[in-house]
Amino acid sequence: MSRLVTDTMVVAERNLVRITRAPDLLLAFTVQPVMFVLLFVYVFGGAIIIPQTYDGYAEFLLPGIIVQNIAFGGFVTALGLNEDLHKGLIDRFRSLPMARPAVLAGRTLADVATNTLSVLVLLVTGLIIGFSFDASPLEILAGFGLLLLFGYAFSWVFALLGLIVSSPEAANSLGFIAVFPLTFISSAFVPVESMPAALQWFAEINPFTILVDAMRALWVDQPAGNTVWGAVAWSLAILAVFAPLAVSRYRRAAGH
Amino acid sequence: MTNVGAQGAVGSELAIRVRGLRKSFGDVRALDGVDLDVAPGTVLGLLGPNGAGKTTVVRVMATLLKPDAGDVCVAGLDAVREATALRKQIGLAGQYAAIDENLTGLENLVMVGRLYGMARARATQRGRELLERFELTDAAGRPAKTYSGGMRRRLDLGAALVAKPPVLFLDEPTTGLDPRSRLDVWKTIEELVAEGTTVLLTTQYLDEADRLADTIAVIDQGRVIANGTPDELKDRVGGERLEVRLSTPGEAPVAARALARMSDEAPLVEGDAVTAGVRKRNGVIVEAVRRLDEAGVEVDDITLRRPTLDDVFLALTGRVAEVTEDDENEEAAA
Ligand SMILES: Nc1ncnc2c1ncn2[C@@H]1O[C@H](COP(=O)(O)OP(=O)(O)OP(=O)(O)O)[C@@H](O)[C@H]1O
Numbered sequence A: 001m002s003r004l005v006t007d008t009m010v011v012a013e014r015n016l017v018r019i020t021r022a023p024d025l026l027l028a029f030t031v032q033p034v035m036f037v038l039l040f041v042y043v044f045g046g047a048i049i050i051p052q053t054y055d056g057y058a059e060f061l062l063p064g065i066i067v068q069n070i071a072f073g074g075f076v077t078a079l080g081l082n083e084d085l086h087k088g089l090i091d092r093f094r095s096l097p098m099a100r101p102a103v104l105a106g107r108t109l110a111d112v113a114t115n116t117l118s119v120l121v122l123l124v125t126g127l128i129i130g131f132s133f134d135a136s137p138l139e140i141l142a143g144f145g146l147l148l149l150f151g152y153a154f155s156w157v158f159a160l161l162g163l164i165v166s167s168p169e170a171a172n173s174l175g176f177i178a179v180f181p182l183t184f185i186s187s188a189f190v191p192v193e194s195m196p197a198a199l200q201w202f203a204e205i206n207p208f209t210i211l212v213d214a215m216r217a218l219w220v221d222q223p224a225g226n227t228v229w230g231a232v233a234w235s236l237a238i239l240a241v242f243a244p245l246a247v248s249r250y251r252r253a254a255g256h
Numbered sequence B: 001m002t003n004v005g006a007q008g009a010v011g012s013e014l015a016i017r018v019r020g021l022r023k024s025f026g027d028v029r030a031l032d033g034v035d036l037d038v039a040p041g042t043v044l045g046l047l048g049p050n051g052a053g054k055t056t057v058v059r060v061m062a063t064l065l066k067p068d069a070g071d072v073c074v075a076g077l078d079a080v081r082e083a084t085a086l087r088k089q090i091g092l093a094g095q096y097a098a099i100d101e102n103l104t105g106l107e108n109l110v111m112v113g114r115l116y117g118m119a120r121a122r123a124t125q126r127g128r129e130l131l132e133r134f135e136l137t138d139a140a141g142r143p144a145k146t147y148s149g150g151m152r153r154r155l156d157l158g159a160a161l162v163a164k165p166p167v168l169f170l171d172e173p174t175t176g177l178d179p180r181s182r183l184d185v186w187k188t189i190e191e192l193v194a195e196g197t198t199v200l201l202t203t204q205y206l207d208e209a210d211r212l213a214d215t216i217a218v219i220d221q222g223r224v225i226a227n228g229t230p231d232e233l234k235d236r237v238g239g240e241r242l243e244v245r246l247s248t249p250g251e252a253p254v255a256a257r258a259l260a261r262m263s264d265e266a267p268l269v270e271g272d273a274v275t276a277g278v279r280k281r282n283g284v285i286v287e288a289v290r291r292l293d294e295a296g297v298e299v300d301d302i303t304l305r306r307p308t309l310d311d312v313f314l315a316l317t318g319r320v321a322e323v324t325e326d327d328e329n330e331e332a333a334a
């Protein structure tokens, strides 16, 4: 067990060091969401009718767009693992006497660090353009924790994706195809009630809706219902399903 | 069919012992019953044409691939049942350099050392030693993506040596190296073997196998088709090689037919050259000239020499266009 912890830390450190060597990637993952926030608030913001309980579109949007961004955070994992697979690094790791899950656990742990950074960047952007918390410090922190937990669980989905697909390009387009509808057909950008019936049905059971609603409950004092516990449950369920799948795939991964 | 080496005695005395190893990928039979023995502190050279199964053998022994059948025992440990323990005893440098391009040379080696279970300080010290050994000290602090192909290869080899493993697997370790780096790698391998390391190396270069290998196994289509010391293999091919260079390349088949009676096997044709194995030395050149003259073939140059491993390889795998003595001695291969 202590081997798992040290090996995971070694791999996480490696992945964080490499980000500083390829800062363009980091830039893409922080500048792009900021651009989205600005586009949504200033282009669509005026046209989207939001419930009276919100103080403007920025307050409605920010929890949603942060959630979307967290969902995309795992892309670094999918691309990184796929590259490692093709460069033969996974072969090297698998020939070493290291704890089996450590390569994936270290990779997904590194995502928690980059996710923290991008949540902070988005929050600062939001605060500048009119978002404000309506929450106690504890609720703010709980919101942070929930985002990072969900992001961590979702990184394991991307870990599996990165080990299955044949190229980083495929990981990229498959990831987008999966994540875009999931985040857009949710309460992240528009109220679910404004969608056609079929989409509304999907949006209501979509875990992203549950997470977004939970974030709004925690950060801007909207009615919570069961959403906070629902989001925690979803995170744990995703983790419980995808972490073993990804590790078992890793055991059989072939480099070339 | 397969020929187990002289030391094929008890498994525990061998550093590597493989029996009946089979592995298929879908319809492709990559390994079709491979037997290998490697004594501790020796080098086994695994030779074979592209697609013969060399990398697959290495991947099974390095615990990366589960065999379909057979026993694979490395350093006294079963590669399937005791894979975890075995990983502490082996070092692997795969066919393609496996390094993290965004880390520096030193960071790469330190990472591998720590994943072998070393403390950071110990791994750093070991990393510096290896960078020194492979003349990468000047580049130690640079991201590996700025390294040349040969430097990456050397760094990769360094990574395989981090834990001073008693058994090393090197898959084409000098492919892509310049002649000087090749010599350096050869020297390093010789030093390691002198210290008691057992090495299994695959190579496309027969001079490399000739220089480094104590024993050689030639594999083709997933089977060991010959093994022994380099000298044994050369002897097996036949005493001497008669090499004839023709003035007109088009006459090569005629020349080959003319020389066929002097040789036990079919002469090999390669462009304007015909090579035949002959048993005795005396009078061979005179007889050859006479036969070629009778056949009306004009000769540019004619020599007699000891066989090289190239001859062994070609004779065994038949990878160079072979004159088919269709109507005479041999049946066409199925
Ligand atoms: N993962 C795989 N999936 C499908 N076929 C494979 C796989 N790995 C190897 N093969 C096939 O198995 C056979 C042996 O391949 P292997 O890589 O062991 O050959 P090799 O002797 O190392 O060749 P080379 O000299 O080109 O490196 C080849 O026919 C190859 O196509």
Ligand SMILES: [Mg+2]
Pocket (backbone or CB within 6 Å): B054, B055, B056, B095, B171
């Ligand atoms: Mg190979």
